[in-house]
Amino acid sequence: MSGPERSGRGAVVDASETAERYPRRWTALLFIAVAQLMVVVDTTVVNIAIPSTQADLGMADGDRQWIIAAYTLAFGGLLLLGGRVTDVLGRKRALLIGLAGFAAASALGGAATGSAMLITARALQGAFGALLSPAALAMVTVMFTEPKERGKAFGIYNAVAGSGLAAGLILGGVLTQFLNWRWAFYISIPFAVVAAAGAVAVVREPVRSRRAGPLDLPGAALVGTGLVLTVLAFAAADSDGWANGHTLRLAGAAVVLLAAFTVVERRGRAPLLPPRLVGDRNRAGVYLALGLSVMTMFGLFLFMTYYLQTVKGYSPVVAGLGFLPMVAGMVVGSTQLGGRLLAHVPPRVLISGGFLIAAAGMWLLTGLQVGSAYPSVLLPAGVLIGLGLGAAFVPAMSVATLGVEPRDTGVASAMVNAVQEVGGSIGTVLLNSIAAGATATYLGTRRTGGADPSEALRLEAMVHGFAVATWWAIGILVLAALLAVIMITARPGDPGRDGPASGKA
Template identity: 60%
Template sequence: MPETAQVLPDPRRWKALAFIAIAQLMVVLDATIVNIALPSAQVDLGISDANRQWVITAYALAFGGLLLFGGRISDLWGRKRAFTAGLIGFAAASAIGGAAANEAMLLGARALQGAFGALLAPAALSLLAVMFTDAKERAKAFGIYGAIAGGGSAVGLILGGFLTEYLDWRWTFYVNIPFAALAVAGAFLVIREPAVGHNSSGLDIPGVILATLGLVSLVYGFTRAESDGWGAGVTIGLFVAAVVFLAAFVAVESRVRAPLLPLRVLTDRNRAGVYLSLGLAVIGMFGLFLFLTYYLQVVKGYSPVLTGFAFMPMVAGMITGSTQIGARLMNRVPPRLLMAPGFLVAAIGMLILTQMQPDSSYAGLVLPAQILLGLGMGTAFMPAMSLATSGVQPRDAGVASAMVNTSQQVGGAIGTALLNTIAAGAATTWVAAHAAQARTLGEVAFANQAAVHGYSAAIWWAVGILVVSAAIVLTLVTTGGQGGAPAAASDEDGEADAPAIPVLAH
């Protein structure tokens, strides 16, 4: 008999939020903590320039490709259990990465981190979604979560700088072990999962295979485009394979009784708008992290620690935007009036960075751009995280949460590959057109000028992508402000389910 009574909130939920936040911070910052350590690891392990991006992409590929699987596992297996298993596995993979003796071992560890992260991340977000059902408490909880999700990547750059400069690049992996140990202790002692909405149906194995193959083919296609070119047979083949696999996935999901991704999660226009706009916005953000890291370290000559501190204004902006703007206004204004302006403010910050030159002033150019980027993305991320899991039946909380992370991780992998390809192509074109200036400028200055020209060209694309994200929000996200009580819903068979996570009022 399906449960219809409202489950009382656990009084320890705020303590539980702290441990969930620690786990989420570990997963998010790990996507970028290696960025600053990458030059040192590349030299130490003899990784070629062509393969260095795989240290980042291997993590994002495994993470993005397996997130739907991980989300459904948390719905079937239990969110707390999936959360704990993900933490332990992530810590073990980090230990392997820290001890890597060669390129293959490092890349394998990064892929394992991504796989366990794909189990951990949706379990963390779905725990949050089912534990906080009061509108005001939900706004505060998701404000904290949004700040971590938005600012964690930048925190990773700062922490990576400290660890690389004062210890060793290997500590960018080892540092995850105490994070995970603390979160596991909290999971056992504090976290109590509400006894609602577990999915007792079987696992959709064909869906798992098709979704994973489709997402991996898509991201790998962008990666091969950088090395082989957009017209290469392998590149085109991968994109075609991605379309075929994902189309087959949708067809399977519409027919099986226990789908990996119930299409009811996607057919809501508001959630669809959130997933699409977040994925596009993250394309620009991840590309920017890579470019700005290399600009500050290679072109400007900043140390790893100084580079980390150089990202502090963005972190502060994200925290402010999420907790002071997004969380305070989420219950008062429609989400689109936070998300769309947030993406546009971030686009203005990107627009400033298109003017960068090798001798540009940090205070005059990079600082104001980062503040605007942080404020904009923090303000947009916070309501997006809440909206993406609102109105979802508890039995689907894990997979709905996984879709949030999938859009971000696939967007991040595509952003790293796509914008890197654009930057490399623009730099090559500039070198060919300005070859006569090589002697005048000197070899280093000439190379720096070419690199910066490439970064600027790619950032122009990021500006456009953020504007498109804002347009998608204004078009698809039509819900009003958060409010109302949880309501029971029915599935396709007409059977009542457990109370839904609070629905956004229209």
């Protein structure tokens, strides 16, 4: 163990005290990671099963999008409230409530007899996930404070979370192909049981210096509604365009509500999002960089899924397996690069360098053709993207959560999840809109007369649209790297410190 380190508002805490308080912290990390894995797997495992679900329940085409939207909107809109509830109730209690609620909602979804029941279950999954995720990350934040241990812990946590995205695609394909779509929901229950049993046995409630205070319900209503309207505005722009009156009304209402939230938080006695958190230069930089980077990642997952299944004709199972190189890269990047180098290399170097490595992988995808062989393009691209993002996310999460007062660890952890969820939702809609527009333009310039395009031309246009959107993703990722260089000033081994060294935004 190293010597004393700084925590909170400059208070010195010997790293050995952490080991004494949480002697079984590595075992606890295993079960906490299982809990987070369940949430991440659920974001993709259900997606693969949507066609079968729609057919079995007789859902209209206009309703199927809500299988995804109900979850993401509830999850993203309630994350900050979930983080503050975590601070009020206690992290272990919030973790267990979140696990129990998520499991019950999953059982409800698996037993759904109609679209209304299914969509309600998805919204409940999102709501309990919004409590579970910040509680899990907050536990990791307070149990691991020594720089080397912290880097390793966040590396493991991030590797598990990253692998869950692809694991969900694989599981979704296997369960749908060999059982039925209902198991895409039921699969969450054993995850929850294992995680809850382990949490009861080995997770200790971290010591809290002060009670977090009452819940800021007006702030929760403003930010939750504002974030939901933001995502809906981007979704409306995808179908109707930004000049459409409905789109403009949604966007305007979102801006008003989020501005009102800012005013309420500055004046409130117990704000949902304390200004001291986002006022720190390092944390503000990480929030911006993380949100932008996840925009590109979620859009990329969507493009690769469609490319593998629609263009190449792979089965759901084989398409899921196609993501394994990216998962392997993310595991290596998280544990061997980000985790090991966190105590020795400035976080902004790791974060910006990781984003640029991922951008290089995306650059390979801009040359994708209908006939491209998987080993020549998708394999190396996936490895580079996973390696870069894995190396960047570990120091980003550490900077975003270290140096936070114990009473704020839940909401600080929620902010990490919130910027990723909102960024992912916006990125999916934005990049999909760009790809669809480029595809339509390509078809329009190459169609002969009024004849329908051939299948070959349609696939060629689709791949062209993916390539155009990927160039935009590269630009967004380079911007995230630039923001990390400019805004993050934390030093190796001591990221996220409050005080004069960190500066203010």
